[in-house]
Structures are given as structure tokens and as C-alpha cells.
Amino acid sequence: MAETVFTARALTKTYTSGETQVLALRNLDLEISAGEMVVLLGPSGSGKSTLLNIMGGLDHATSGQLFFRDQELTNLDDRGLTAYRRQHVGFVFQFYNLIPSLTAYENVALVTEISDHPMRPEEALALVGLEPRMHHFPAQLSGGEQQRVAIARAIAKRPDVLLCDEPTGALDSKTGIRVIEALLSINAQLGTTTLIITHNASIQDVADRVLFFADGQISRIHKSEVRRTAAELVW
Numbered sequence: 242m243a244e245t246v247f248t249a250r251a252l253t254k255t256y257t258s259g260e261t262q263v264l265a266l267r268n269l270d271l272e273i274s275a276g277e278m279v280v281l282l283g284p285s286g287s288g289k290s291t292l293l294n295i296m297g298g299l300d301h302a303t304s305g306q307l308f309f310r311d312q313e314l315t316n317l318d319d320r321g322l323t324a325y326r327r328q329h330v331g332f333v334f335q336f337y338n339l340i341p342s343l344t345a346y347e348n349v350a351l352v353t354e355i356s357d358h359p360m361r362p363e364e365a366l367a368l369v370g371l372e373p374r375m376h377h378f379p380a381q382l383s384g385g386e387q388q389r390v391a392i393a394r395a396i397a398k399r400p401d402v403l404l405c406d407e408p409t410g411a412l413d414s415k416t417g418i419r420v421i422e423a424l425l426s427i428n429a430q431l432g433t434t435t436l437i438i439t440h441n442a443s444i445q446d447v448a449d450r451v452l453f454f455a456d457g458q459i460s461r462i463h464k465s466e467v468r469r470t471a472a473e474l475v476w
């Protein structure tokens with residue numbers, strides 16, 4: 242059986258602004274196995290990004306527990322979370338945040354230069370099908386290609402988990418499908434545990450499991466019998 246990568250027990254997050262409190266996560270229980278491809282769906286404000294941010298060590302839970310393997314993340318201070326993030330987590334966001342004055346290669350190299358056991362930038366770019374364009378600047382690349390550079394940058398340090406918040410949110414269907422293809426290929430080749438938040442329900446077809454969020458909880462989990470390939474997606 243695959244190793245459990247994340248275990249959440251009664252994970253709760255409350256945001257307080259002034260006199261108002263928002264319960265963003267409510268007693269959430271969840272386990273994620275190594276190598277899983279998981280899609281998170283649900284209405285705006287249902288807690289998806291809050292969970293991903295806590296799993297990625299970007300934010301603290303209010304109560305409950307979250308483990309990465311045997312390590313309790315909910316015990317760590319900011320320094321501990323930063324070390325965890327550096328070592329284990331890659332992030333992909335809706336906006337690519339590439340440095341415009343650096344080529345695709347140089348954007349990826351920025352990360353590989355400060356990682357312990359990175360792949361070569363050209364290797365990371367080849368995994369997302371962009372080796373031929375590695376000397377292009379972001380402005381010379383399409384939105385989908387820029388997102389694939391951002392994915393290469395996220396996986397070049399060989400993270401155990403890849404957390405993607407709306408990775409295709411700014412893309413049309415054709416380029417979005419290529420981005421999903423890149424994520425699937427990394428999941429298959431490197432075994433990277435991958436979580437994808439999306440508002441595009443068709444993306445759920447590529448997942449091992451789909452988590453449906455409502456009001457800060459997981460209201461339903463769907464386990465797929467057959468995973469579709471990105472090419473089979475109807476957007």
C-alpha cells in the first residue's frame with residue numbers, strides 16, 4: 242500500500258477580521274497517499290485554498306492536526322514551516338510569477354541553484370515539453386507555455402508534493418489541456434503527489450480522487466475507476 246503523505250485530523254481554520262469570524266475549515270479529516278493525483282472542487286469560499294495553503298506550510302491552522310508523513314506540521318513555527326516548504330513542496334498558482342528579464346532556463350535555474358538535489362533546468366523543462374524554448378523570455382511564450390515554465394520551476398527541486406491553485410484559471414482550453422498534460426506526466430514519471438484546485442469540473446476526470454468542498458468541509462469524495470488522459474478531456 243502507498244505511504245500516507247498527508248493526514249489531517251479535525252483541521253480547523255478561523256479567520257478573524259475585526260468582530261467577524263470566518264470558519265474557513267471545519268474539523269476536516271483527510272488522508273492523501275503518495276503519488277496520488279487529487280482534484281479539489283467546490284464553490285468559491287468553500288475552503289480549498291485555505292487547506293492547500295496550510296498543507297504547503299504557507300499558513301497555520303487554528304486547531305486540529307496535520308501531518309506530513311510522521312512530521313506534525315501543526316506543531317511547527319514559521320522557521321520550521323519554511324524548512325518544510327523548501328524541502329518538500331512545489332507550488333503552482335494561477336499567475337505564473339516568472340521574472341520577465343530572465344529566460345525560461347534562467348527562471349528555473351534560480352531555484353535549482355538553491356536546492357539540495359535538483360534536476361538540471363533543461364531536464365525540468367523537458368518534462369513539461371519546453372526544452373526547445375528554454376532560451377526564450379516569458380514575453381516570447383504563450384500563457385500556457387509560461388505556466389509550464391512555472392511548473393518546471395516548481396518541480397526542479399524534486400518536491401514530494403506539488404500543490405496547484407487554479408493552474409489553468411487564466412488559460413483557454415487548448416493550452417489548459419497542455420498544462421494538465423504536463424502535470425500528469427510529472428505525476429507519472431516522478432511519482433509526485435499532486436493536488437489541483439480548479440473551477441473547471443472537467444479536470445476531475447484525470448484524478449485518482451476528487452474532493453468536493455462545501456462550507457469548509459469535504460462533503461463528498463469520488464474515487465475514479467479509470468483516469469482519463471489530458472487529451473481525452475472535454476473542456
Ligand SMILES: Nc1ncnc2c1ncn2[C@@H]1O[C@H](COP(=O)(O)OP(=O)(O)OP(=O)(O)O)[C@@H](O)[C@H]1O
Pocket residue numbers: 256257258263264265283284285286287288289290291292454
Ligand atoms: N486571509 C484571509 N482573511 C480573512 N478571511 C479569509 C482569508 N482567506 C480566506 N478567507 C475566507 O475563508 C473562506 C475560505 O476561503 P478559501 O480561499 O479557502 O476558499 P476557496 O474554496 O479556495 O475559494 P475560491 O475558489 O474562490 O478560491 C472564505 O470565506 C474566505 O473569504
